[in-house]
Amino acid sequence: MVIKPYGYGIWENMQKTLDKMFKDTGHVNAYFPLFIPKSLFEAEEKNAEGFAKECAIVTHYRLKTDPNNPGKLMVDPEAKLEEELIVRPTSEAIIWNTYKGWIQSYRDLPLLINQWANVVRWEMRTRLFLRTAEFLWQEGHTAHATKEEAIIETEKMLNVYADFVENWMAVPVVKGIKTANERFAGADETYCIEALMQDGKALQAGTSHFLGQNFAKAFDVQFVTKDNKKEFVWATSWGVSTRLMGALIMSHSDDHGLVLPPKLAPIQVVIVPIYKTEEGLAKINEVVFKLKANLQAKGISTKYDDSDTRKPGWKFAEHELKGVPVRIGIGERDLENGTVELARRDTLTKETVAIDGIEVVIENLLNAIQTNLFNRAKERQVQSTYLVDTYADFKTTLDEKPGFVLAHWDGTPETEEKIKEETKATIRCVPLNNMQEAGVCIYSGKPSTQRVLFARAY
Amino acid sequence: MVIKPYGYGIWENMQKTLDKMFKDTGHVNAYFPLFIPKSLFEAEEKNAEGFAKECAIVTHYRLKTDPNNPGKLMVDPEAKLEEELIVRPTSEAIIWNTYKGWIQSYRDLPLLINQWANVVRWEMRTRLFLRTAEFLWQEGHTAHATKEEAIIETEKMLNVYADFVENWMAVPVVKGIKTANERFAGADETYCIEALMQDGKALQAGTSHFLGQNFAKAFDVQFVTKDNKKEFVWATSWGVSTRLMGALIMSHSDDHGLVLPPKLAPIQVVIVPIYKTEEGLAKINEVVFKLKANLQAKGISTKYDDSDTRKPGWKFAEHELKGVPVRIGIGERDLENGTVELARRDTLTKETVAIDGIEVVIENLLNAIQTNLFNRAKERQVQSTYLVDTYADFKTTLDEKPGFVLAHWDGTPETEEKIKEETKATIRCVPLNNMQEAGVCIYSGKPSTQRVLFARAY
Numbered sequence: 015m016v017i018k019p020y021g022y023g024i025w026e027n028m029q030k031t032l033d034k035m036f037k038d039t040g041h042v043n044a045y046f047p048l049f050i051p052k053s054l055f056e057a058e059e060k061n062a063e064g065f066a067k068e069c070a071i072v073t074h075y076r077l078k079t080d081p082n083n084p085g086k087l088m089v090d091p092e093a094k095l096e097e098e099l100i101v102r103p104t105s106e107a108i109i110w111n112t113y114k115g116w117i118q119s120y121r122d123l124p125l126l127i128n129q130w131a132n133v134v135r136w137e138m139r140t141r142l143f144l145r146t147a148e149f150l151w152q153e154g155h156t157a158h159a160t161k162e163e164a165i166i167e168t169e170k171m172l173n174v175y176a177d178f179v180e181n182w183m184a185v186p187v188v189k190g191i192k193t194a195n196e197r198f199a200g201a202d203e204t205y206c207i208e209a210l211m212q213d214g215k216a217l218q219a220g221t222s223h224f225l226g227q228n229f230a231k232a233f234d235v236q237f238v239t240k241d242n243k244k245e246f247v248w249a250t251s252w253g254v255s256t257r258l259m260g261a262l263i264m265s266h267s268d269d270h271g272l273v274l275p276p277k278l279a280p281i282q283v284v285i286v287p288i289y290k291t292e293e294g295l296a297k298i299n300e301v302v303f304k305l306k307a308n309l310q311a312k313g314i315s316t317k318y319d320d321s322d323t324r325k326p327g328w329k330f331a332e333h334e335l336k337g338v339p340v341r342i343g344i345g346e347r348d349l350e351n352g353t354v355e356l357a358r359r360d361t362l363t364k365e366t367v368a369i370d371g372i373e374v375v376i377e378n379l380l381n382a383i384q385t386n387l388f389n390r391a392k393e394r395q396v397q398s399t400y401l402v403d404t405y406a407d408f409k410t411t412l413d414e415k416p417g418f419v420l421a422h423w424d425g426t427p428e429t430e431e432k433i434k435e436e437t438k439a440t441i442r443c444v445p446l447n448n449m450q451e452a453g454v455c456i457y458s459g460k461p462s463t464q465r466v467l468f469a470r471a472y
Numbered sequence: 473m474v475i476k477p478y479g480y481g482i483w484e485n486m487q488k489t490l491d492k493m494f495k496d497t498g499h500v501n502a503y504f505p506l507f508i509p510k511s512l513f514e515a516e517e518k519n520a521e522g523f524a525k526e527c528a529i530v531t532h533y534r535l536k537t538d539p540n541n542p543g544k545l546m547v548d549p550e551a552k553l554e555e556e557l558i559v560r561p562t563s564e565a566i567i568w569n570t571y572k573g574w575i576q577s578y579r580d581l582p583l584l585i586n587q588w589a590n591v592v593r594w595e596m597r598t599r600l601f602l603r604t605a606e607f608l609w610q611e612g613h614t615a616h617a618t619k620e621e622a623i624i625e626t627e628k629m630l631n632v633y634a635d636f637v638e639n640w641m642a643v644p645v646v647k648g649i650k651t652a653n654e655r656f657a658g659a660d661e662t663y664c665i666e667a668l669m670q671d672g673k674a675l676q677a678g679t680s681h682f683l684g685q686n687f688a689k690a691f692d693v694q695f696v697t698k699d700n701k702k703e704f705v706w707a708t709s710w711g712v713s714t715r716l717m718g719a720l721i722m723s724h725s726d727d728h729g730l731v732l733p734p735k736l737a738p739i740q741v742v743i744v745p746i747y748k749t750e751e752g753l754a755k756i757n758e759v760v761f762k763l764k765a766n767l768q769a770k771g772i773s774t775k776y777d778d779s780d781t782r783k784p785g786w787k788f789a790e791h792e793l794k795g796v797p798v799r800i801g802i803g804e805r806d807l808e809n810g811t812v813e814l815a816r817r818d819t820l821t822k823e824t825v826a827i828d829g830i831e832v833v834i835e836n837l838l839n840a841i842q843t844n845l846f847n848r849a850k851e852r853q854v855q856s857t858y859l860v861d862t863y864a865d866f867k868t869t870l871d872e873k874p875g876f877v878l879a880h881w882d883g884t885p886e887t888e889e890k891i892k893e894e895t896k897a898t899i900r901c902v903p904l905n906n907m908q909e910a911g912v913c914i915y916s917g918k919p920s921t922q923r924v925l926f927a928r929a930y
Contacts, residue, residue, distance in 0.1 A: 016570055019500035019585060026501060042477035043484060048559075048590055048606050049528070052535075056545045066535040066545055070507070072559065073531045073547065075594040077510075077524040087514045087524055089531065089556055098547055101506075101530065101559075112474055121781060127477060132506055132590065136533040148506050323579060 015146040020336060021259065023280030025150065028258060029130065031182055031278075032152065035174050041126040041154060048132075049099035050108045057107060058232035064199020065103040068136040070147070072099040101134040106200060106251055109155045110229040117157060117247055119238045124167070125157040133255075143260030144217070144472050151255030157247045159237065161226075164248035165203075168224040171252040172205040175220035183258065184275040184387035185209050185265045186395050187219055188418070188467055190443025195427050198251075202226035208442040208467065210395045211264040214416025216442050216469035219261050222252035260472070265391050266360075272337030273359055275387050276380040283309055283316045283376060284338045288326045288345035295320070298344055301369065305342075308373045314380065334359060339383050340376060360386050401465070405456045408468070412439055418469050422462035424455035433457050433468070442467045473604040478794060479717065481738030483608065486716060487588065489640055489736075490610065493632050499584040499612060506590075507557035508566045516690035519564055522657020526594040528559040528605070559592040564658060564709055567613045568687040575615060575705055577696045582625070583615040591713075601718030602675070602930050609713035615705045617695065619684075622706035623661075626682040629710040630663040633678035641716065642733040642845035643667050643723045644853050645677055646876070646925060648901025653885050656709075660684035666900040666925065668853045669722040672874025674900050674927035677719050680710035718930070723849050724818075730795030731817055733845050734838040741767060741774045741834060742796045746784045746803035753778070756802055759827065763800075766831045772838065792817065797841050798834060818844050859923070863914045866926070870897055876927050880920035882913035891915055891926070900925045 017025060033043070049072060056062040076093030080086040102108065109127075116122060130152050137145045154171060158164040172189060179185050187207035197204045201223035209219045230236070230246040239245055266273040276282050285302050289295040302318055309316040317338075319329050326343065333341055343355040354372065357364040360383050367375055398417030402408045411419055423429060423441065433456075434440050444466050453462045475483060491501070507530060514520040534551030538544040560566065567585075574580060592606050612629060616622040630647060637643050645665035655662040659681035667677045688694070688704040697703055724731040734740050743760050747753040760776055767774040775796075777787050784801065791799055801813040812830065815822040818841045825833055856875030860866045869877055881887060881899065891914075892898050902924050911920045 015503075015505065017503040019502045022502045023500070025503075042481070044477045044480045045473075045475040045483075045608065047473065048592065052545065056543070059543055062535075062545060063537075066537075069533065069535050070530045070557070071532040071535065071547055072528045074529040075527065077520075077527050077529065077558070079521075079524075085514070085517055087510065087520060089529055099528070100535070134506065150503065 015142065015148060015256075017150075017256070020280060024259060024262070024274070024278055025256060027278045027280065028178075028182075029152075032174075032178055032254070033128075033130075035178060036128050036152075036154065039126075039170060039174060041128045041156075043130065044127050045129060045131070046105050046108050046112060048102055050102055050105075052098045052100060054107050054111050055100045057111070058200050058229050060228070061104075061106055061200030065135070069103055070101040070134045070136055072101065102131070103133055103135045104251075104253075105129065105131070105133075105153055106155065106225070106229050106249075107233075110233040110235060110249070113155075113157055113247070114233050114235045117235055117237050120159050120240055123157055123159045123237060123247065124163065126154075126167075127156065128152055128154045141260075141472070143263065144257055146256075149256045151253050153251060153253040156250045157230075157235070158250070159239070159245075159248070161248050164226075164250050165224055168203070168205055168222045168250045168252070171250070172207065172220070172222040175222065175252070175254055176207050178254075179207060179209065179219050179258070179261070180388065182275065182277045183262050183265070184277075184384060184391060185219070185261055186388065186392040188443065188445055190445040190448075190467060192221075192443055193427070193430055193441050193466075195430055196441065198223045200225060200228050201251075202228065205446075206443050208418075208469075209261055209265065210398055210418055210469070211261070211472070212267075212394065213264070214398055214470075216418065216471040217257075217261050217264070218442070218471065219258060220252070220254040223250060225249035225251060266387055267337070270331075270362070271335035273387065274337035274339060276339045276384050279337065279339050280315065281317045281333075281336075281338050282314050282380055283340045283342060284329075284333045285316065285318045285342045285344065286326050286329045286333075287318075287320055288343055290346070294346045297346065297349055301349060302344060305369070305372065309376065312373060312377060314376065334362075340379055358383055360390075402456065403453070408439075408456050409437055412437055412468075412470060416470065418442070418467055420465040421456045421468055422453035422464075423466050424458045424460035424462055426458075429455060429457045437470075439468045439470050442469050442471060473600065473606060473714075475608075475714070478738060482717060482720070482732070482736055483714060485736045485738065486636075486640075487610075490632075490636055490712070491588075493636060494586050494610075494612065497584075497628060497632060499586045499614075501587065502585050503587055503589070504563050504566050504570060506560055508560055508563075510556045510558060512565050512569050513558045515565060515569075516658050516687055518686070519562075519658030523561040523593070527561055528592045528594055530557040530559065560589070561591055561593045562709075562711075563587065563589070563591075563611055564613065564683070564687050564707075565691075568691040568693060568707070571613075571615055571705070572691050572693045575693055575695050578617050578698055581615055581617045581695060581705070582621065584612075584625075585614065586610055586612045599718075599930070601721065602715055604714075607714045609711050611709060611711040614708045615688075615693070616708070617697070617703075617706070619706050622684075622708050623682055626661070626663055626680045626708045626710070629708070630665065630678075630680040633680065633710070633712055634665050636712075637665060637667065637677050637716070637719070638846065640733065640735045641720050641723070642735075642842060642849060643677070643719055644846065644850040646901065646903055648903040648906075648925060650679075650901055651885070651888055651899050651924075653888055654899065656681045658683060658686050659709075660686065663904075664901050666876075666927075667719055667723065668856060668876055668927070669719070669930070670725075670852065671722070672856055672928075674876065674929040675715075675719050675722070676900070676929065677716060678710070678712040681708060683707035683709060724845055725795070728789075728820070729793035731845065732795035732797060734797045734842045737795065737797050738773065739775045739791075739794075739796050740772050740838055741798045741800060742787075742791045743774065743776045743800045743802065744784050744787045744791075745776075745778055746801055748804070752804045755804065755807055759807060760802065763827070763830070767834065770831060770835055772834065792820075798837055816841055818848075861911070861914065866897075866914050867895055870895055870928060874928065876900070876925055878923040879914045879926055880911035880922075881924050882916045882918035882920055884916075887913060887915045895928075897926045897928050900927050900929060
């Protein structure tokens with residue numbers, strides 16, 4: 015996966031926003047090694063087992079000239095590592111091995127650390143932004159003196175993610191808890207946010223794990239309490255990745271291309287001049303330079319696309335494709351009338367507005383677009399969430415009206431597995447604060463106390 | 473290498489500053505893969521040869537349960553890659569393979585792209601921050617239509633680095649050009665900035681390479697010119713890394729610990745309350761909360777260290793160790809007098825100053841410390857730069873007065889190699905705008921037209 019500059023600009027905006035949210039909730043950044051020695055990697059058995067099948071492994075540390083192939087290189091068999099190195103698929107092992115040296119007493123707790131990093135998970139079927147061998151992410155790893163504190167942290171970070179995805183990405187989510195089958199390998203509980211894409215498939219947008227004392231026990235991380243007892247440390251980890259770029263694209267795009275929420279758009283406003291003569295352009299420039307400066311003074315990222323190698327029509331299409339929220343077209347006749355043409359990307363509508371005071375109009379418009387994108391996606395999510403009471407209906411709904419399906423389940427991994435095999439639908443989560451309601455499992459007919467959220471997923 | 477939160481805070485400040493400088497000079501960020509297929513890696517032969525001996529190599533993509541070792545994992549021999557993957561030691565190969573698809577016409581040029589990433593170079597002897605198997609860096613990779621433009625870019629980025637290292641890190645540098653021996657593998661010319669550490673050893677702090685058409689030819693990247701001809705693209709690359717953290721530490725630290733230049737310090741001002749009673753603390757708090765808010769409003773990063781688990785003396789030592797530029801001590805008696813104790817880290821001096829108007833005093837003091845650190849390092853560099861005219865003097869100087877040595881050299885790689893073998897000193901660079909001066913080579917006695925900069929180096 016290569017992330018081109020415009021796409022990376024979106025990721026930079028995501029990073030900046032999330033990083034501030036993490037710091038505002040008391041976290042600091044640090045950096046841990048890319049390579050995990052195999053003996054450390056396998057220390058927490060469930061975690062190791064969960065990731066073993068998708069690990070890139072470094073076995074050698076040198077190339078040499080290939081004697082049979084002039085100008086080519088080959089792996090030097092004499093440079094074989096005594097212990098193989100795993101390219102991190104996630105960093106719990108290396109981080110908890112490090113925390114062991116950092117935590118002695120309750121005074122050293124909590125540790126609230128985040129890392130921005132690349133990770134590698136060898137995927138047989140890759141899908142751009144959603145499932146790539148290497149991806150960029152952040153992973154928070156916190157250490158606490160008590161179980162209660164760790165659970166509060168797990169839930170706090172889930173809420174940070176939900177806040178970010180809903181209020182910056184304009185993508186509504188369902189917050190919930192994963193079933194044991196879908197839990198992160200090595201966690202006692204996995205919290206998640208699930209989003210619904212336009213095609214009716216679910217996308218896991220972020221996870222926050224309560225790791226219990228599993229890693230503390232695997233790496234023997236104990237601390238001395240205030241009353242001088244030794245106890246194992248409690249842990250959480252939580253992450254979101256460049257997968258969010260996929261969620262953004264699939265939530266808002268239309269046939270004309272990307273549609274970006276203003277809060278994350280690298281360019282919020284693009285201004286395109288429409289002119290016939292150099293004098294005409296000079297007059298437009300005069301107005302635009304001032305307008306651009308005014309917008310930027312308001313913190314609005316503005317691009318003046320005055321390149322002379324492309325026609326206005328080409329530029330309009332290009333900026334639509336790139337999802338720039340607001341476009342201003344300004345021609346010579348507009349100047350005479352003191353107006354511009356203002357186009358919004360979300361609705362593809364245009365209107366003529368006075369230049370005088372347009373900065374406030376644009377500011378409000380950006381907010382309106384942000385709100386509209388969220389409301390539109392939320393409306394779609396609500397319309398595509400179905401209550402289903404029989405297995406026949408369940409299957410028909412998945413095929414004919416793809417979306418979220420709320421249905422009763424008997425709570426067993428076996429039933430969950432059967433439903434997945436037969437329908438490709440998985441339990442996305444048990445929603446938080448789920449309504450309790452007596453019912454019968456759509457598959458087994460056994461009693462159930464609540465509906466869970468099913469969907470086919472990316 | 474693990475970068476702990478406080479150290480990572482310094483790196484974040486470096487990143488933020490450099491990133492802005494890159495963007496202000498027209499560059500954008502992007503991201504390219506960590507793994508480079510061997511066939512791409514070896515395409516530019518000199519570059520491949522230069523890095524072949526220090527490459528981590530991924531050969532397998534799966535672990536499996538070890539049948540002979542319950543609970544342990546082993547590399548699955550059936551999951552051997554057909555083509556090995558090189559963990560990037562630098563990204564020219566993967567990036568130029570990508571640029572091939574991005575560049576068709578002169579309209580696509582220049583490409584001015586930077587990447588923030590981790591890279592791996594297998595080092596036999598590692599040294600914290602200076603030489604680690606994995607390190608963090610940025611690597612700029614630009615593509616140009618003409619040789620002239622590429623050289624201008626190479627020099628521009630060298631100047632950006634020099635500006636950053638001198639004016640943010642407060643570390644003076646010598647700008648110059650590497651000899652052919654010391655040139656980056658695959659470059660036509662390597663520009664560098666060289667700094668002198670307190671122990672008299674040189675440290676290469678950043679490099680900017682003019683790559684000619686070497687990578688364009690290796691990856692067949694051609695473009696159609698305005699007059700419809702096909703030409704190979706011209707390239708540059710440039711990078712600085714977490715090695716700068718080492719330069720920072722070794723330039724300014726003293727026996728009490730780190731000394732950080734205010735412009736990069738995660739905490740610029742620390743305030744320590746000195747109190748006997750809770751009421752005393754309450755009174756101090758009242759003053760400090762207001763002072764801290766005022767300082768932060770001026771963009772000064774301020775920490776109020778009011779933890780009650782440590783005594784003031786412990787805190788003073790701790791913040792000295794961490795190199796916090798300015799410390800304010802405030803006690804109950806100070807309150808009565810309307811004063812505080814103001815200590816500066818660079819000179820370890822203290823004075824009593826009025827609280828009233830102290831914000832401006834501190835602002836000026838931070839600037840004064842920044843300037844003082846640079847001047848002090850510059851003075852040391854000037855004092856430790858020696859003009860030497862005989863090989864005997866050269867050797868004595870290196871042993872007895874370690875530093876930069878300016879000496880005549882006959883310009884041949886053979887002489888350079890001999891001097892290195894016999895003295896462990898290398899030519900750090902031929903300084904830019906070097907004074908031309910007739911002389912004889914200290915080693916061979918052959919004629920020379922200029923002195924070059926020698927030193928023992930990290």
